[in-house]
Amino acid sequence: MTNFDLNDNTTIPVTGFGVFMVPNNGPTEEAVTIALKEGYRLIDTAAAYQNESDVGKAVKKSGIPREDIYVTSKLWLQDYGYEAAKKAIDTSLTKLGLDYMDLYLLHQPYGDTAGAWKALEEAVKAGKIRSIGVRNHTVKFLDKLLPKMEILPVVNQMECNPYFQQKELREYLAKYNIRMEAWYPLGHANRQLLTDKVLVGLAEKYGKSVAQIILRWHYQEGIIALPKATSIEHIRDNISIFDFELTDDDMTAIRALDKGKGTHNPDNMANAVTLGMYKIH
Known part of the structure; x- marks a missing residue:
């Protein structure tokens, strides 16, 4: 698996396997087991997904050295603030059955993010977490x-795909050498995106699927992609993007597809109220 460099002198696999909305107690363990066998080395979970334990089981039984698997989890709003975040980090480690997490994120930009971030920084110094990051943080929240x-x-893990390319935010992140990581890289199965004539044409040109064209675009843009899949066909398809290269003209054509709008706007503070109602313990 090819890696990208990060600003703390570590590296991260360029594409990963997300387990959002995959049930615990079997399905997540099975999906992650398949993903690891197919060559994925970045697994992305979260406390709020409530499937950390299955991820940990799959990592343990894989037979792959721990240092070769990159495990990400995330802190939920219910555990924001310094003291609560310290406990939540230990809880995630216990559920995962791991001595450390490779990456740990603030899942949402609301509440006591500063207190939570202090706990994450201390966990890095204590060796519990290798790298730390954020999710759904727009320029407004990052400036704060x-x-x-x-x-x-x-x-910064954000919604990002050819129809929502986050160009302004990516320019902002580049000033701090913060890398974009994409959730919904395939547009959450957006039929319009997956049947876009430009992408379909490129898929025919290279003998690839539209999903592979999109994920290759992410890779060549320097964006980490986290596609979710449960079927072995899609799991295998989503990682098979390293045997071809999009031309400059191809990349320009895909960049022109940007509509500048996604499914989620973190700056809408109504989200803070709605998400705050979701309790994980």
């Missing part, structure tokens, strides 16, 4: 939080 940080985020 970055001055309070001792350790900068290595990634």
